[in-house]
Amino acid sequence: MFYIRLILLNILIINAGLLFAGEVHEFTLNNGLQLIVKEDHRAPVVVSQVWYKVGSSYEMAGKTGLSHMLEHMMFKGTKNYPLGEFSRIMSINGASENAFTSYDYTVYYQMLEKSRLPLSFEMEADRMRNLILTKEEFLKERKVVTEERRVRTEDKPTRRTYEHFLATAYQTSPYQNPIIGWMNDIESYNLADLEQWYQYWYAPNNAIVIVVGDVKAQSVLELAQQHFGILPSLEVAKVANRPEIEQLGSKRLNIQLPAKVPYLVMGYKVPALNTVDKIDYWEIAALDVISYLLDGGKSARFSKNLVRGQEIAVNASAGYDPFSRLTDLFTFRATPTQSHTVIELETALREQVQQLQTTLVEKSELERIKNKIRASQIYEMDSLFYQAIKIGMLEAIGLNWQLFDQYVASIKLVTAEQVQTVANKYLIDKNLTIATLEPQALNQTQSTSGVTE
Amino acid sequence: MKNQIILLLLLSNVSFSVVAIPTIQHWQTQTGASVYFVPAPDLPMIDIEITFDAGNARDGDKLGIADLTNDLLNEGAGDYTVDEIAETLENIGAELSFSVSHDRATISLRSLTEENLLQPAVNMLAILLAQANFNSTAFNRVKQQMIVALEYQQQSPATIAKKAFYKAIFTSHPYANLKSGTLESIQALTYEDVQAFYKNYYVAKNMTIAMVGAINRKQAEQLAEKISVKLPAGEKAMLLPAVAALTQAQEIHIDYPSTQTHILIGQPGLARGEADYFVLYVGNYILGGSGLVSQLSQEVREKRGLSYSTYSYFFPRRVAGPFIVSAKTRNKQAEQAIEVVMETLVKFVKNGPTETELNEAKQSITGGFPLRIAENSNIIAYLSIIGFYNLPLDYLHKFNDKIEAVTLEMIKKAFKTKLHLDKLVTVTVGKKIIQNDN
Structure with a gap:
C-alpha cells in the first residue's frame, strides 16, 4: 500500500556472491507461473512475495497511477475472502504484510512464521484472479490515494521539484510520470479502467512468486502447485514500446514554490543492464562504480570535497539504477550551504564530473569500493526481505536472477580507464537536465486556545 | 520518528515455544x-x-x-x-x-x-x-x-x-x-x-x-x-525529572500553506518498565497500533477514505514519553477527521475493546513473535533497549506470557487511568477552512 522506487540501488546492488552461492531453486508451473525459492534456515520464518510484471511505466497518458491504484484495491476482497478479511486474517496470523508499486513491477508480500506459508499462497492465489472491484470501495480508496499523494508529494517542495525534473528530463519515456500518478489522472480514471488493468496483467503467467526462509524448496513447489497451479494461464497484454528519444541538448527548469531551502537536481541519460548488449555490460558496471566514487560513504568524493573541503553542500548524493527496465537517469541531488548559491553548487558538481573525465581514479578508491561491495554482500544476508527483492527485481524486468552474480563480479573488474570512458561518453551536457528549487515566501501563524500558564 | 515507532512495535511482542529465543x-x-x-x-x-x-x-x-x-x-x-x-x-x-x-x-x-x-x-x-x-x-x-x-x-x-x-x-x-x-x-x-x-x-x-x-x-x-577501556569511568547521568500531567485541554492551530492538515492529538503517556506497559501496548494495538485493522484505521481510512495513514502509539521513554494519535487529511476534511478520531478514542477509553478484538490482537502479537527476532538487526535493537532501560534479561522469554495475561478489564482500567480525555492537546498544521453545512 505504499510505493517505492528501488533507488536503494547502491545498497541493493551489492549482494551477489554469497546470495547465489547456495540453495536457490527455480521452477515454472504448467500455467507459466515462476517460482523461486531460497532456503535460509536461521529463524523459523518465511518471506513470501508475489511480483507482477506491471508498474507505472506500463501506463498510458491520462491513466497514470493505475497500477498503484490497483495495488490498493487488491486489499478489497474476493468472494472467498470478502472486504477486510485479507488484512484481518494476515493480522491474526501474526503476519507482517504490505505491497508496493514501482516503475516496472507491483509486489505483494508477507513475512510469516513458517507454518503459515500455505495461508499466504492460498490468499495470494485467490486475489490473483478473483478480486471483486466495487464502485463504492473504489471511490473511497481513490480518496485515500489522493491523500497519499498529498502526504508524499504535494506538500513537499523537494519531492515536487524531483517530480517535475523527471517529467522534463524524459521526453517520450513512461519514466516521465510519477508512480502514484498525476493528481488529475488519479481523479479521473474509473472502475472500468481498473477492471481492465487487472484483467490485462494479473495472471499466473505474468507473476513471479519468491519465497525466502526456513522452508524446503520441494514442499514449497508442491504448495505452489496446489494453490497457484490450478489457475488458468491467460493472454497477457503487451507493454507498449515507448523508448526515450535521443536528447539533443541540455534542459533546465526552475521550480518556484513556497519553501525555505534551495535544492538542486541534475540528471544524465544513461543505459541500464536491460538496455545494452551483453558486450557492453562493463559500461553499466563502470557507471555504478562512479556512483560509489561520488557517494559511496563518508570517504567518497561528494562528502569529502563538497560537504567538507569546499563546504559548498550541506548534502549531496548520486543515484544510479543499473536494474531499470528502460533508459534511466544518473542523478545528483544536493542542497547548498547558506554561503553558496545553487549555481555555485552546480558548478562544483560539474567540476566533479569533469575530474572523472580528465583524471584517472586512484587505485585505492577502486579498491575501497570492492571491499565495500564485498562486506555489503554479507550484511545483506541478514535481511530475508532484501534477499527476495534482489531476485525479483531482475526477474520482473526479464533478466535472469543469476545475472546479479556476474554483474557484481564485473563491478570488481572495472578499471580506471573504463570509468573515464563512460564519464566522457554519458555524463555530458547533451544528456543533462537540471532542476533548481527557488524558494518563495512561506509564512505560518500560530493560534492557541485553552492556554496553560 | 518513524524509527521510534518501529522500535516500539518491535519491543512489544514475544514468546512462542518453537522459537529459539536468544539468551x-x-x-x-x-x-x-x-x-x-x-x-x-x-x-x-x-x-x-x-x-x-x-x-x-x-x-x-x-x-x-x-x-x-x-x-x-x-x-x-x-x-x-x-x-x-x-x-x-x-x-x-x-x-x-x-x-x-x-x-x-x-x-x-x-x-x-x-x-x-x-x-x-x-x-x-x-x-x-x-x-x-x-x-x-x-x-x-x-x-x-x-x-x-x-x-x-x-x-x-x-x-x-x-x-x-x-x-x-x-x-x-x-x-x-x-x-x-x-x-x-x-x-x-x-x-x-x-x-x-x-x-x-x-x-x-x-x-x-x-x-x-x-x-x-x-x-x-x-x-x-x-x-x-580508554573512557573515563565517570558517573551515570542523573535521573530525569518526572513529567507533569497536563492541567487543561489545549488546541493549537498553525496556519500553513499546505494542501493537507497534519493532526496530532495526545498527552504525556508511558515510561519504560511501567507496570501497565503490556496492557497499554495491547490496548493501543487495537486502538491504533496494528495498521489497517486497527480501530482508527478502520474508522478514518477504511470506512471514510479520509486519510492515508492514521495511527496511535505510546512511545515509552525513561520518564513518560508521548501518547500520540496522528492523522493527515486534505484541509477541508480536517474537522471531520478530528471528530472521527475523537469519537473513536473516547469510545475506546470508555468501553475498551471487545472480547474478539482482544483475542485477535493477542493472536496477532504472539503469532508474529518469531518475526521480531528473526534477524541480527532485530536482536541488536532489543539488546540496546533492554540494556539501556534496565529491562529484565528474560524480557524476550516472558513477553508472550505478559501479552496473554492482559484482560479486557485491565485495558479499560489502564486507559482510564492513563489518558485524561478532558486534557488532551490537539495540534493542527494546515490551511484552516471554515466548514459550512453542505
Whole structure:
C-alpha cells in the first residue's frame, strides 16, 4: 500500500556472491507461473512475495497511477475472502504484510512464521484472479490515494521539484510520470479502467512468486502447485514500446514554490543492464562504480570535497539504477550551504564530473569500493526481505536472477580507464537536465486556545 | 520518528515455544560499562551498538548540544582526521552510524568478523568514543548544517506539528524540545559547550554496549574492554525529572500553506518498565497500533477514505514519553477527521475493546513473535533497549506470557487511568477552512 522506487540501488546492488552461492531453486508451473525459492534456515520464518510484471511505466497518458491504484484495491476482497478479511486474517496470523508499486513491477508480500506459508499462497492465489472491484470501495480508496499523494508529494517542495525534473528530463519515456500518478489522472480514471488493468496483467503467467526462509524448496513447489497451479494461464497484454528519444541538448527548469531551502537536481541519460548488449555490460558496471566514487560513504568524493573541503553542500548524493527496465537517469541531488548559491553548487558538481573525465581514479578508491561491495554482500544476508527483492527485481524486468552474480563480479573488474570512458561518453551536457528549487515566501501563524500558564 | 515507532512495535511482542529465543549474556567492563551480548554464528558479521544516556533530554539550556556532540564524534579523533577515519573504516567495509533521540545517543558499528577487519574497526570505534577532538573546522561546519536543517524543518508541516505538539504536552520538561534545537540556540553553542557535554556524558558508567554477531563470549569480552577501556569511568547521568500531567485541554492551530492538515492529538503517556506497559501496548494495538485493522484505521481510512495513514502509539521513554494519535487529511476534511478520531478514542477509553478484538490482537502479537527476532538487526535493537532501560534479561522469554495475561478489564482500567480525555492537546498544521453545512 505504499510505493517505492528501488533507488536503494547502491545498497541493493551489492549482494551477489554469497546470495547465489547456495540453495536457490527455480521452477515454472504448467500455467507459466515462476517460482523461486531460497532456503535460509536461521529463524523459523518465511518471506513470501508475489511480483507482477506491471508498474507505472506500463501506463498510458491520462491513466497514470493505475497500477498503484490497483495495488490498493487488491486489499478489497474476493468472494472467498470478502472486504477486510485479507488484512484481518494476515493480522491474526501474526503476519507482517504490505505491497508496493514501482516503475516496472507491483509486489505483494508477507513475512510469516513458517507454518503459515500455505495461508499466504492460498490468499495470494485467490486475489490473483478473483478480486471483486466495487464502485463504492473504489471511490473511497481513490480518496485515500489522493491523500497519499498529498502526504508524499504535494506538500513537499523537494519531492515536487524531483517530480517535475523527471517529467522534463524524459521526453517520450513512461519514466516521465510519477508512480502514484498525476493528481488529475488519479481523479479521473474509473472502475472500468481498473477492471481492465487487472484483467490485462494479473495472471499466473505474468507473476513471479519468491519465497525466502526456513522452508524446503520441494514442499514449497508442491504448495505452489496446489494453490497457484490450478489457475488458468491467460493472454497477457503487451507493454507498449515507448523508448526515450535521443536528447539533443541540455534542459533546465526552475521550480518556484513556497519553501525555505534551495535544492538542486541534475540528471544524465544513461543505459541500464536491460538496455545494452551483453558486450557492453562493463559500461553499466563502470557507471555504478562512479556512483560509489561520488557517494559511496563518508570517504567518497561528494562528502569529502563538497560537504567538507569546499563546504559548498550541506548534502549531496548520486543515484544510479543499473536494474531499470528502460533508459534511466544518473542523478545528483544536493542542497547548498547558506554561503553558496545553487549555481555555485552546480558548478562544483560539474567540476566533479569533469575530474572523472580528465583524471584517472586512484587505485585505492577502486579498491575501497570492492571491499565495500564485498562486506555489503554479507550484511545483506541478514535481511530475508532484501534477499527476495534482489531476485525479483531482475526477474520482473526479464533478466535472469543469476545475472546479479556476474554483474557484481564485473563491478570488481572495472578499471580506471573504463570509468573515464563512460564519464566522457554519458555524463555530458547533451544528456543533462537540471532542476533548481527557488524558494518563495512561506509564512505560518500560530493560534492557541485553552492556554496553560 | 518513524524509527521510534518501529522500535516500539518491535519491543512489544514475544514468546512462542518453537522459537529459539536468544539468551542474553550480561556483564560489566573494568571501567563500568554495561555489556549485553548474543552470539549469532550464522553470518560472518557483527553489530555493535553503543548507547550513552546523552540524548537531547540532556541539552539543558544548550538546545542542540547532544546532537552536535554526537555528530562530531567521527569528525576527528586521536591522531586521525575526518578523512582518515572515513577511509580507514570504508577500506575494510565497516559501517558506522550515529543517532540521537530524546533519551539516547547511539553509535552503531557493523563489521565483518574476520580478525584483520574486525580489530581495526573496533580500534577506530574506541578512538572515536574516547578521543574525539572537536576541531574548529568541523565544529563550524556541522553547526551550519544544523542551521540549514532547521530551515528545512520550516518547509515540513509534519515537523512543525511535532514541534508544537511536544512543546504543548511537555511544557517545561526536557522532552519538550526536539534534538535540532533552535536557530538561536545552535548559533550560541560553543566549543567549550561541546567539550563539557562530552566529558560529562560520554563516560563508561553512562554507557551500554550491545553486541550481536559471530564471536564467542571471550572475544566479546575483549571487544567490550577495548571499546570502553580508554573512557573515563565517570558517573551515570542523573535521573530525569518526572513529567507533569497536563492541567487543561489545549488546541493549537498553525496556519500553513499546505494542501493537507497534519493532526496530532495526545498527552504525556508511558515510561519504560511501567507496570501497565503490556496492557497499554495491547490496548493501543487495537486502538491504533496494528495498521489497517486497527480501530482508527478502520474508522478514518477504511470506512471514510479520509486519510492515508492514521495511527496511535505510546512511545515509552525513561520518564513518560508521548501518547500520540496522528492523522493527515486534505484541509477541508480536517474537522471531520478530528471528530472521527475523537469519537473513536473516547469510545475506546470508555468501553475498551471487545472480547474478539482482544483475542485477535493477542493472536496477532504472539503469532508474529518469531518475526521480531528473526534477524541480527532485530536482536541488536532489543539488546540496546533492554540494556539501556534496565529491562529484565528474560524480557524476550516472558513477553508472550505478559501479552496473554492482559484482560479486557485491565485495558479499560489502564486507559482510564492513563489518558485524561478532558486534557488532551490537539495540534493542527494546515490551511484552516471554515466548514459550512453542505
